Amino acid sequence: MKITISGIRGVVGHDYTLHDAMLFCRGFAGIMYSKTCVVSRDTRPTSKMISDVISAVLTSCDVDVLDLGVMPTPVVFRESQKYGSGIVITASHNPIEWNGLKFILNGRMVNTAEIDRIKGNTGHASDENSYGSTIHYTSSYVDDMFNIIGYIDEAPSILIDAGGGAATDIAQDILKKIGCRSGIIYNKCTRTDPTADNLERLVAESTGYDAGVAFDTDGDRLVLVMNGMVQLPDATLGLGVASAIRQGHRKFVISMDTSTLIERYIRNRGGIVWRAPVGEANVIDKMIQNDASVGGEGSSGGFIFNEFNHCRDGLFTSALIASMIPKGIAQDVLREVTGSTIIREKVAGYKDIQDKIMRISTEVDTTDGIRGIIDEDTWVLIRRSNTEDVTRLSVEAPTPDRCRNIINQVRTMIHDI
Structure with a gap:
């Protein structure tokens, strides 16, 4: 299961279960600024099942659920500007056997500190006589x-x-x-x-x-x-x-x-x-x-x-x-x-090749992985993925041949470790 600023994602029934969804939802309920949460889902076969669980957990935490049904992520972001909180049941572009949760506060994705609070929060206890309700809601998007x-x-x-x-x-x-x-x-x-x-x-x-x-x-x-x-x-x-x-x-x-x-x-x-x-x-x-x-x-x-x-x-x-x-x-x-060539690919695992990238670069930025600037039109970026257990490799160059040569050079650096 991947837990990052992009949300919670995993393969349903393997490393992501309904129990996981319940725990993270309770954690999110504990950091909400409001008593209302907008919820939507994508069209994956498992999304309706997870959505039902999410609604049940939220209402048990005395949170009212505005259920949009099947609706894209941006719609929930827009509506959460009005209502304070949102959850989307999706794994975005990951394969169909995956699913997950995106958490939204005041119209924006939760940040790293808030993800940590969700992970460390078992949720707030609701008075046993106080429950939220679920309403089927139509967006003004x-x-x-x-x-x-x-x-x-x-x-x-x-x-x-x-x-x-x-x-x-x-x-x-x-x-x-x-x-x-x-x-x-x-x-x-x-x-x-x-x-x-x-x-x-x-x-x-x-x-x-x-x-x-x-x-x-x-x-x-x-x-x-x-x-x-x-x-x-x-x-x-x-x-x-x-x-x-x-x-x-x-x-x-x-x-x-x-x-x-x-x-x-x-x-x-x-x-x-x-x-x-x-x-x-x-x-x-x-x-x-x-x-x-x-x-x-x-x-x-x-x-x-x-x-x-x-x-x-x-x-x-x-x-x-x-x-x-x-x-x-x-x-x-x-x-x-447009006009330059950009190649983006992924490789399994992660290997630190900062020293090798520095040898081919005039400038290096380590803000996110390592970004080597080769010249004003050419760069290479190697970083861990936020959504998958892979390394993202990106190269931009003025011509296809130069781009392919650089990416082949970087692949060799990775494989030689």
């Missing part, structure tokens, strides 16, 4: 989003691949609300993590649309298909960043593994950039520290727009990108934030 994006003149057409996940219905509702024509493929749970390897049908069929979008199982990750190809997640983040700059925002926090092209795009327009460790909660903590209203992660394409939601929000980003397609705005931005 779509209307809230419309109040920011508005109706799009000459709205584009968008093909959706939600993988049968939690975004399946609401993604269509959002695009319809802002005036887009949309189609959908795979409305039953078929995969958890949208990658280039499993989006062939979306790429092929989106040629009849202005763009295609794919979501992971809990709807916070967005993958964009434009120009007949799957765009790098950094490009998705870049489109969100460009929109924020057009609105006058100047302070940005991006993760350690985000493309240098995004940082350069911001700085060339007078913006300030801070780098944060990979992980949504880490990025948001850095945003709070520096009073930055916009942030994101290159590796996930996760765009965070604090004025609307304190999380990476694939749903909101899909609407935002749709608003940039008319008049060629999105195409202009893509030309500037």
Whole structure:
């Protein structure tokens, strides 16, 4: 079982059980600021069972449950701004046999200190005659989003691949609300993590649309298909960043593994950039520290727009990108934030190769694993995963050959230990 700032995740019936879910839920109930908790789940086969247990535990702790049913993670973040607390039953992009919990306080993911309090807290005891209730609740998310994006003149057409996940219905509702024509493929749970390897049908069929979008199982990750190809997640983040700059925002926090092209795009327009460790909660903590209203992660394409939601929000980003397609705005931005080669992969276990990375780098940053800056356009990052028992290896370089050469060099360093 993985216990990190990304939440609790494990393989159901193996290293993650209903008893584990009960204990962590009680721990969370003990640190809540309110007596109300918004709860949703993704479409994994085990999610309904776990959701029922979570609701029972919360109500036994005298907490009222607002049950959204199947609903994406960003919706719970938005609603928890109103009600104080939220839990999402999901393992996000992990394989379907996994499941877990995401804990939300006042519209943001719990931080490391709060995770430690949850682990060390058995939950507060409720008076035996005092119990909470469960109410089936409808979110105002779509209307809230419309109040920011508005109706799009000459709205584009968008093909959706939600993988049968939690975004399946609401993604269509959002695009319809802002005036887009949309189609959908795979409305039953078929995969958890949208990658280039499993989006062939979306790429092929989106040629009849202005763009295609794919979501992971809990709807916070967005993958964009434009120009007949799957765009790098950094490009998705870049489109969100460009929109924020057009609105006058100047302070940005991006993760350690985000493309240098995004940082350069911001700085060339007078913006300030801070780098944060990979992980949504880490990025948001850095945003709070520096009073930055916009942030994101290159590796996930996760765009965070604090004025609307304190999380990476694939749903909101899909609407935002749709608003940039008319008049060629999105195409202009893509030309500037793409062009380098980024390879991201994972290797089993973790090995410390800091000394070896220092030999090929002009500068080293150990904020999150080890990030070696080779030149102004080239870097390598080796870090432990927040969600799996693997090491994440990322390299960016100006050309595919240079990128492959560096990643092969780093693989050799790892295997030689």
